Amino acid sequence: MAQSALTIDGLSVDFEGFKAVNGVTMTVDDGELRVLLGANGAGKTTLMDLISGKTKSTDGRVYLHDTDITNWEEHKIARAGIGRKFQIPSVFKELTVRRNLEVASCKKPGVFANLRFGFGTDAERNVDEVLELIGLTEEQDRIAAYLSHGQTQWLELGLLITQNPKIILLDEPTAGMTQAETHKTSEIVNNLKGRHTIIVVEHDMAFVREIAERITVLHLGQVLAEGNVEQIENNPKVREAYLGSKGIS
Amino acid sequence: MLEVLFIGLSLGSILLLVALGLAITYGAMGVINMAHGEMVMVGAYVTVLSGIWLGTNIFVAIPLAFIVTALLGLLIERVVVRRLYGRLLDTLLATWGIAILIQQAVRLEFGLSFLGIHLQGLGPGLQNVAVPPFLQGTFSILGADINRYRTFIILVTAILALVTWFIIYRTSMGTQVRAIIRNPRMAAACGIDVTRINALTFAFGSGLAGVAGVMMSGFKTVFPDMGTSMVVDGFLVVVMGGVGSLLGSVLSAGILGEINGLVAAATNDILARAVVFGVVIAIIVLKPKGLFALKGR
Amino acid sequence: MPMKRKIDWAIYAAFVVLVMLLPLVMDAFWLNRVAKYLVYGMLGVAVALSWGYAGILNLGQGLFFGAGAYMLAMSLKLASTTSLQQGSDKPVPDFMLWNAEPGAPTELCCINKASFLWLPFQSQWFGVAMGLILPVLLATILGTIVFRKRISGVFVSIITLALVLLVRLVVIDSQPVTNGFNGLTDLGWFNVAGLEFDPYIVPTYYLVAVSLSLVLVGTRLLIDTRSGLILQAVRDDQNRARYLGFDVPAYQTFFFAVSAAIAGFAGMLYVIVSEFASPTFMDLTFSITMVVWAAVGGRASILGACIGAILINTISATVSETEGFAEAWKAIIGLIFVLVVLYLPRGLAGLAHDFIDRLLARKPTASPQALPVSETSSQLAE
Numbered sequence: 001m002a003q004s005a006l007t008i009d010g011l012s013v014d015f016e017g018f019k020a021v022n023g024v025t026m027t028v029d030d031g032e033l034r035v036l037l038g039a040n041g042a043g044k045t046t047l048m049d050l051i052s053g054k055t056k057s058t059d060g061r062v063y064l065h066d067t068d069i070t071n072w073e074e075h076k077i078a079r080a081g082i083g084r085k086f087q088i089p090s091v092f093k094e095l096t097v098r099r100n101l102e103v104a105s106c107k108k109p110g111v112f113a114n115l116r117f118g119f120g121t122d123a124e125r126n127v128d129e130v131l132e133l134i135g136l137t138e139e140q141d142r143i144a145a146y147l148s149h150g151q152t153q154w155l156e157l158g159l160l161i162t163q164n165p166k167i168i169l170l171d172e173p174t175a176g177m178t179q180a181e182t183h184k185t186s187e188i189v190n191n192l193k194g195r196h197t198i199i200v201v202e203h204d205m206a207f208v209r210e211i212a213e214r215i216t217v218l219h220l221g222q223v224l225a226e227g228n229v230e231q232i233e234n235n236p237k238v239r240e241a242y243l244g245s246k247g248i249s
Numbered sequence: 250m251l252e253v254l255f256i257g258l259s260l261g262s263i264l265l266l267v268a269l270g271l272a273i274t275y276g277a278m279g280v281i282n283m284a285h286g287e288m289v290m291v292g293a294y295v296t297v298l299s300g301i302w303l304g305t306n307i308f309v310a311i312p313l314a315f316i317v318t319a320l321l322g323l324l325i326e327r328v329v330v331r332r333l334y335g336r337l338l339d340t341l342l343a344t345w346g347i348a349i350l351i352q353q354a355v356r357l358e359f360g361l362s363f364l365g366i367h368l369q370g371l372g373p374g375l376q377n378v379a380v381p382p383f384l385q386g387t388f389s390i391l392g393a394d395i396n397r398y399r400t401f402i403i404l405v406t407a408i409l410a411l412v413t414w415f416i417i418y419r420t421s422m423g424t425q426v427r428a429i430i431r432n433p434r435m436a437a438a439c440g441i442d443v444t445r446i447n448a449l450t451f452a453f454g455s456g457l458a459g460v461a462g463v464m465m466s467g468f469k470t471v472f473p474d475m476g477t478s479m480v481v482d483g484f485l486v487v488v489m490g491g492v493g494s495l496l497g498s499v500l501s502a503g504i505l506g507e508i509n510g511l512v513a514a515a516t517n518d519i520l521a522r523a524v525v526f527g528v529v530i531a532i533i534v535l536k537p538k539g540l541f542a543l544k545g546r
Numbered sequence: 547m548p549m550k551r552k553i554d555w556a557i558y559a560a561f562v563v564l565v566m567l568l569p570l571v572m573d574a575f576w577l578n579r580v581a582k583y584l585v586y587g588m589l590g591v592a593v594a595l596s597w598g599y600a601g602i603l604n605l606g607q608g609l610f611f612g613a614g615a616y617m618l619a620m621s622l623k624l625a626s627t628t629s630l631q632q633g634s635d636k637p638v639p640d641f642m643l644w645n646a647e648p649g650a651p652t653e654l655c656c657i658n659k660a661s662f663l664w665l666p667f668q669s670q671w672f673g674v675a676m677g678l679i680l681p682v683l684l685a686t687i688l689g690t691i692v693f694r695k696r697i698s699g700v701f702v703s704i705i706t707l708a709l710v711l712l713v714r715l716v717v718i719d720s721q722p723v724t725n726g727f728n729g730l731t732d733l734g735w736f737n738v739a740g741l742e743f744d745p746y747i748v749p750t751y752y753l754v755a756v757s758l759s760l761v762l763v764g765t766r767l768l769i770d771t772r773s774g775l776i777l778q779a780v781r782d783d784q785n786r787a788r789y790l791g792f793d794v795p796a797y798q799t800f801f802f803a804v805s806a807a808i809a810g811f812a813g814m815l816y817v818i819v820s821e822f823a824s825p826t827f828m829d830l831t832f833s834i835t836m837v838v839w840a841a842v843g844g845r846a847s848i849l850g851a852c853i854g855a856i857l858i859n860t861i862s863a864t865v866s867e868t869e870g871f872a873e874a875w876k877a878i879i880g881l882i883f884v885l886v887v888l889y890l891p892r893g894l895a896g897l898a899h900d901f902i903d904r905l906l907a908r909k910p911t912a913s914p915q916a917l918p919v920s921e922t923s924s925q926l927a928e
Contacts, residue, residue, distance in 0.1 A: 052789060078791035086789075092782040095775075103779040106772050109793045111800040114772035156786075163790050281700065283834075332888055337700050338603050342841060343887040345834055349880030357873055373873075481711065481830060488704055519719040526712035533705055537697050 292462020
C-alpha cells in the first residue's frame, strides 16, 4: 500500500447554516488518480475550494503527507505542493503561451527572490517539454487570449504541469470541450498518472472511464461511496442518489 | 446645536443631489461618469441663461435643465458610453475627456468667442443667479435660525429621491433597470431592450444632475469648472453607500453631510472635508462593497 | 522575438540620444521647458508601470509626486538666500516670519508649534532622501493594507483618489508649516559639491535628462525580470497567480512602491527646474492628466507613456503661444482622449508596435489590434 498523499479528516464548511461539505473523510494515495463524482450541489467544487484554501473550513483537517495545511493562505498551500485548475479556464490572457509557462516555472514565491533575468536552461527545456505534452508548441508565441477554448484549457493544465505540484486538483477539465478535445485531454491526464497525485471533478462519464482508477461519490456534502468504475456504476446507493436524479450518460 | 445639525443635513442633501444621478448611472450601468459634474454645471448655466434671456426664475429652470441635460446625457450615451459597457475604468477615462470638452464648450461659448460673438451668461467668467425673495433669508424654529434656501434644497432633494425610488422600484421600467443591474445578459435574454433602457437610464441620471445644477446655482457661484469637485464627492457617497443601493446612497450622504457639518463647526471647512475623505477611505478599505451593498452577484 | 526586442532597445537608445542632443539646438528658455516635460515623461513611466503592468489605476499619483516635491522644496527653501533671515546662519522660511505670533522666537525650532519639523531639512540630502523615502513609505503602507485585503480595480482607484485629495487638504490646512495654498516658492538652487543647478543652465537640463534615461532603462529592465513577468501575470489573473504559489500582494505592493518612488523622484526634479512646490500638485486634475498622457502614449508601454507625456506637453506649449488658442487646445485634448479610449486603447505605442510587426511581417500573427484591453475591474463581478 502506497503512502497517502492527501488525507482529509471530517472536513466541513458551514455557509450560514448550509453545510456544503459535511464531514468528508477520504484518503488519496501517492500517485493515485481519484475522480470526484456527484450531482450539482454535491459539494465537489467546494471540497476543492477547501483543499486549495479558497474557502476556509469550519471543522476538520486537511493533511498533505504529514503537514497540516488546513486553512492556510492559498499561495502557501500552492507552495506546499497542491496545484489547481479552475472550472472556468484561467490563464494569463495578455501573455504569450510560452510566457505563461515561464511564469509557472518560477519556483520562488516572493518578489525579491525573482528580481533576476532569464529562467535558466533547465526551466526553458522543461517549458519545451510541457509545450510538447499539451500540444501547443506551434502556438507558443501566440497571446493566450487568442487561443481556442480547448487550447486555453490545455494551457492551464500546462501551467500546473510546469508548476509541478505533488497533487493536482482538476475541476471539470473537459467542460465545454468537443469529443476530440476531450480525448486529447484524457491523454494529457493519463500521461501525468504516476508522476502526480491527481484529483479530478468530472461529469463526463466517457472521460471518467478513460482515466479513472478510483472514484469517490459525493452526495449532499457527504461521501456516499468509493470504489472503481464498475463498483460505482453498480452501487445501488449511487444509482438511487445520482442516476435517479440526473443519470450517468 | 440644532443649527449645526441642520447644516449637516443641508450638506448631506447637496451631496445626495449630485450622488443620486451617479447612483443610477454607476449602480445600474457600471459607468463611471466623470462628466456628471459637468452636467451639474450645465444645469446651473441653464438657470443663468434662462434668467437672462427668458427672464424666468429658478422654478422654470428646473424642468428646463432636466430636459437639456437629459438630452445631453442621451447624446453622450449614444456616441461614447455605449461602446464602453463592461470596461469600467475606460468609461472613467473617456468621460473625463467629455468633461473637458463640455467645460471648454461653455468657456469658449461653443466656439463663438473665436468669431467675436459673445453670449451673455456664458464664457469663462463667474455668474450669479438671483433667488426669488421668499427663498431668501432665514426663519426660526426652536430658537435656531434656519436658512430658507437650504430648506428648499432639502425638500427638493427629498422629492427627487422619492421620485427616483418610485421609478426604480414601482414602475415596469424600474424593474427592467433593476434586472439589468443584477445581470445584463440574463435581462437581455428575457426580452428587455437593454440598449434602450441603458440610454434612458443614463439620460435620467444626467437629468437629475441638471436639476442638481439648478439648485446649486442658487447658492454657489456658477463657473465652468464648478463640477469637478462635485463629481468626486458624489462618487464617494455612492461607493460608500454600496453600489446599486439607492438607500445606501441616501444614508451615506446623510452621514457624510453630518460629519462634514459637525467637524466644520468644531474646526474649519477644509479639515472637515479632509475628515470626510478619511472616513470614506476607511469604509472602502473595511467594507469594499459599501455599507449597504446588494447581496449576491 | 529577439529581432523585436532589438528594435525595442534601439528605439530606447534613439530616444535617449535625442534627449541628450537637444541642448545643441535649443536655447536656455526652451531647455528649461523641455526639462519640465521630461519630468512629466517620468510621471508617464510611473503611471505605465502601475497601470499598464500592475493593473493598478492610481488616480492619486500626484500624492507621491507632491510628497517628493515638498520634501526637496523644504530643503531648498532653507537654502534660499533672498527670502530668509538675512545674515543669519539660522534660516527661517519667510512665510513663518510673516505669520509668526508677536514675540515668538525667530528660530526654526520654535517659531510656531510645528516648525521643528523643518529642522532636519537644513541638510539638502535629508530632503533628497525623504523625497524618495516618504512616497515609498506611503505606497508601502497603503499597498499593504489595500492589496492584502484584496481590494482591486476601481476601488483602488477611488481610494487613491480620495487619499490624494485628503492629503492636499491637510497640506493646505497646515498653513504654519506648508504655507498652505501658496505652497513653497522662492527656493534656493539644488547644489551638488558646489555646482549650483540654476534651472536655466545646461547642466540642469542634463540632470533631468540623465535621470529620466536611467529611470526609463531601469524600469524597462525591472519589468524584464522574472518578477516583472509575474507582475503581469498577477495583472491578468490574480487568482491564477495565487494558486501557482505567488505572494500576490507582495508583488503589487512592491511595484506600487517603485512607481511611487519614480513619481517622488519626478517631484524632486520638478522642484529643481521650476523652483516651487504647490498643493496644485495634488489636485485631482493633475493626477488624472498624468493618466491621460500615459493613455495617449500607451498605457502598457514604458517608453510610450513617457513620450506621450512629453509630446502632449510640447504641443500644448507650442500651441498656447498663439493668443487665445490655449483654451481651444484643452478642448482638443479632451476630444483626443475620448478618441484614444474608443479607438486606440493601446495608445501611440500600440500603433508603433503594429507598424513594427508589419515591417517584420514574417506572418501576420493574429491581428494584434484586437488585443483585449486589460480590464482591471473585471474582478468587480465576483
